[in-house]
Amino acid sequence: MVLDAIIERLSSPFIWIPLLFACVSILNSRITARKTTPKGLPWIGKSSGLFAETRAHISSFNNVRQWLGEGYKKYSQNGKTYIFPDFSGKPEVILPASEMRWLLDQPDSVLSVSELHDDILAGPYAFTDAHILKDPFHEHVIHKSLARRISPLIMDVWDEVGCALDDTWGTDTENWKEVCVFENMMNVIARISNRVFVGLPLCRNETYLKSMGAFAQDVMTTTILIRFVPKLLTPLFGRLFAIQNHLHHRQGAALSLPIIKERLANIRRKASDPGFLWEEPNDYLTWHIRLAQKENKLEELEPERISRRLLPINFAAIHTTVFTITNCLFDLLSPQAVKSTAETPMDVIRMEAQSNYFLAGGTWSKESLAHLTHSDSAVRESMRVSNFLTRGLLRKVVAKDGVENKKGGWRLPYGAYVGVDVHSIQHDDEIYENAAAFDAFRFARAREEEYSSDGSSTGGQTEKKSSLESKKLSLSTTSGTFLPFGHGRHACPGRFLVSHELKMLLTYATMHYEIEQLDTRPPNTWFGQHVIPDMKATIRVRRRKAEDIRL
């Protein structure tokens, strides 16, 4: 009787289709993962018995924090490589810090970051055109242009920071306003980033900004869903899952395409008619067109293609920066922050901002922003201690025969994922004193000590050297012990914008607003391999009176 009932249930297509799908998915992920898992390396979190690897992958979701700690102590600190399971069924090979140089020295034809992005971000589907991530020309544009062209944009970024905060935090000097930090920063950062990508007025268009934010969300959803689909069925399901992505792209492109077409026409006209009175805007669109022309990349001059390139740069820029500033505000306003001065960290940032801003005549430049060593340190320290990515420098092995590490005595097969444990390195007490604590001015103090101990003695050459040493601890400088932007030739090229925009954001906020200290820091949540700040937590702000802004 019971058997009959079970058979009857299973014969319903609503039961057997999903069941079959789930079985094929698990089998598929096991077969493909096994091919790319190196043999002979130890695992963390894997017990013995039936389906040990599969069980490790599934339970990794809730155990990332604990297993990273164990793996770091047992293997990384002893110079050993090990395998970390992942919920997707695709394990990652975690190298010790001593092998980081080996990883960074491998050419892109052996360890590839773009192939990894194409894989984990469902490149063939999620970005609306398979070409976008396969050939990341937008990354090439950002690498080539952003650091060089950012200085003349500093006052535009300052203008956008000010307008975005005035619009959303308000200008009422009497009453406090409660602001949900994550939601607010999603709007503010999208505006600032797009001031640099597409300029005014599009960077303030709510429909355009919403389409970019929604698209980024779609990419995350598509990426998660596609991991559970057997390879054979991905062309079908990939397209289905990405329907929303296409809709959001169309919504954004309806607004960006006229601007792109006009820009192309103006650039071409200026080239043939030097007397044409038109000043070329300094933004991503111009950098893209100019580089495509220079390198004769005709397909990159198609307006439709350019509109699609705006998708991955918004994706790369917005959530990353929003998580960073959300964490930074929570860290700075937290009573748990290490107190190294009589004032609160926010007071120190405000005083530094005011003196440098007014000393420079009410303006910012690359040079005057470089003097904001305390806000620079606060953002860097928050990125160190409140990192949202736990693993970094992730690469995919793309050499057909795999890659060998002679020193370690192991070989990674084609398709394996390899990286380092950023979280544990940045929380290691042997590298950072009292590493678990947020000490806002840790790097500012270190820079001051460096400068006074070297620079004061002899001057001249030594002073030059100590200034360079000091820059090594600045927000945009990556190292083997500071990895939130990656490291090496693929280190995030957007960090030069991030460094300016977040310092100006803290500066504008503290100069123009009182911001209430928090009773307790809103806790971050470990979600698989990510550490997410509280997306609902609020702060209270009140506009300062005009006479308080300039003391």
Ligand code: HEM
């Ligand atoms: C706080 C904000 C940001 C964080 C934490 C961040 C972090 C990262 C990380 C970890 C990587 C990978 C590096 C590696 O694998 O070695 C990366 C790559 C990249 N980021 Fe960012 N990023 C941020 C903001 C931005 C912004 C604003 C832009 C654009 C203006 C941007 C553009 C890129 C690009 C194009 C790459 C690919 C570089 C390559 O593969 O050569 N990022 N970022």
